[in-house]
Amino acid sequence: MTLIERLYPVMKPWLFRLDAERAHTLTVKMMVVAHRLGMLKSVVDAPQSPRQVMGLTFPNVLGLAAGMDKSASAVEAWGALGFGFVEVGTLTPRPQPGNPKPRLFRLPEHEALINRMGFNNPGIQSAVAKLRHRKTKAVVGVNIGKNFDTPNDKAVDDYIICLKAAYPVADYVAVNISSPNTKGLRDLQAEDSVRQLVSALKKEQASLQKEHGKTVPLLVKIAPDLNDMQIEALARVFNEQAIDGVIATNTTIDRSAVTGHALAQEAGGLSGAPVRERSTLVIQAFRTLLKETVPVIGVGGILSGADALEKMKAGAALVQVYSGLVYRGPGLVRDVLAQV
Ligand SMILES: Cc1cc2nc3c(=O)[nH]c(=O)nc-3n(C[C@H](O)[C@H](O)[C@H](O)COP(=O)(O)O)c2cc1C
Known part of the structure; x- marks a missing residue:
């Protein structure tokens, strides 16, 4: 066990006494320091089993989901902790502060979080500048969105700005149309809207491919709160537009799993254990409906190696x-990599 894994049980009660967002900000900062001090080295002594997915070589199958490192400030540290890939963002064309605080809540009884951060981020250019000098072996994905004050009929423009900016530095780009915390964003999942958006982005991807001489796969991240018809419609568009991958799922607006909890009615997206089952069902549905060549990245409620499996x-x-x-702390990385 490394130092950071030994320290985590001591740090957890202290971090959990702090406001959730403050604890989060501190954790990311501590990760950077711990990395500089060499405290993260060889957390993963499990043998690495690289995978080829979307033409990229992933050192292993475990990634850090979007939202943990919105500004791409700790990618080296996440890589050192053992992640095979790190998805930074969501990033928008212009910096924005996000929703008023408090906007992140813990529901420890359910091993869950509710967040309504609202894409607080320093803007795509700031993240791109940071990623230009990255050294990590981890694959780095850039998750992109639209500014809160960009109307949906202009959303395509925001995604194009972000795709163009991210292309030279990203290994893949994830199009986030599933956050519940930007008004109207999830409406972009409607069949006609998603077709228009994906088709414009695929066109831009083709021209960027020529310009930069490299292929950066384009993925779409979707919500767990979709019915069968909506899932079928999305899969139809993804197959027809040759999307490179699907990330399933984002947080849920469904509160049935946490009914009665004092924080259950806080607005935002619920994540952690309560979204696990729904997210797995959505993964399964997309796996059945998508062409075999289109990979699904599974996310939602993984708290152990068994959940990942x-x-x-x-x-x-x-x-x-x-x-x-x-x-579960940094030990989760070891646990997952030992089992998948
Ligand atoms: C505080 C917080 C912020 C998040 N921010 C983003 C984000 O900016 N973009 C995004 O695509 N997903 C975001 N997510 C969603 C996660 O990437 C993930 O899809 C979701 O939390 C389900 O996984 P989990 O149960 O492992 O947390 C966020 C989640 C949390 C808890």
Whole structure:
């Protein structure tokens, strides 16, 4: 066990006494310092098993989900902790402060979080500048969105700005149309809207490919709160537009799993254990409906190696975690890599 894994049980009660967002900000800062001090080295002594997905070589199948490192400030540290890939963002064309605080809540009884951060981020250019000099072996994905004050009929322009900016430095780009915290964003998942958006982005990807002489896969991240018809419509568009991958899922607006909890009615997206089952069902549905060549990245409620394995059995080629890291700490990385 490394120093950071030994320290985590001592730090957790202290971090959990702090306001959730403050604890999060501190954790990311501590990760950077711990990395500089060499405290993260060889957390993963499990043998690495690289995977080829979307033409990229992933050192292993475990990724850090979007939202943990919105500004791309700790990618080296996440790589050192053992992640095979790190998805930074969501990033928008212009910097924005996000929603008023408090906007992040813990529901420890359910090993869950509710957040309504609202894409607080320093803007795509700031993240791109940071990623230009990265050294990590981890694959780096850039998750992109639209500014809160950009109307949906102009959303395509925001995504194009971000795709163009991210292209030279990203290994893949994830199009976030599933956050519940930007008004109207999830409406972009409607069949006609998603077709228009994906088709414009695929065109831009083709021209950037020529310009930069490299292929950066384009993925779409979707919500767990979709019915069968909506899932079928999305899969139809993804197949027809030759999307390179699908990330399933984002947080849920469904509160049935946490009914009665004092924080259950806080607005925002619920993540962690309560979203696990729904997310697995959505992965399974997309795996059945998508062409075999289109990988699904599974995310939602992975709190153990067994949970990760379940997602892979449901058809995920790769998996990601966020809330699990809050509740289980750095040992989760070892646990997952030992089992997948
Ligand atoms: C505080 C917080 C912020 C998040 N921010 C983003 C984000 O900016 N973009 C995004 O695509 N997903 C975001 N997510 C969603 C996660 O990436 C993930 O899809 C979701 O939390 C389910 O995984 P989990 O149960 O492992 O947390 C966020 C999640 C949390 C808890």
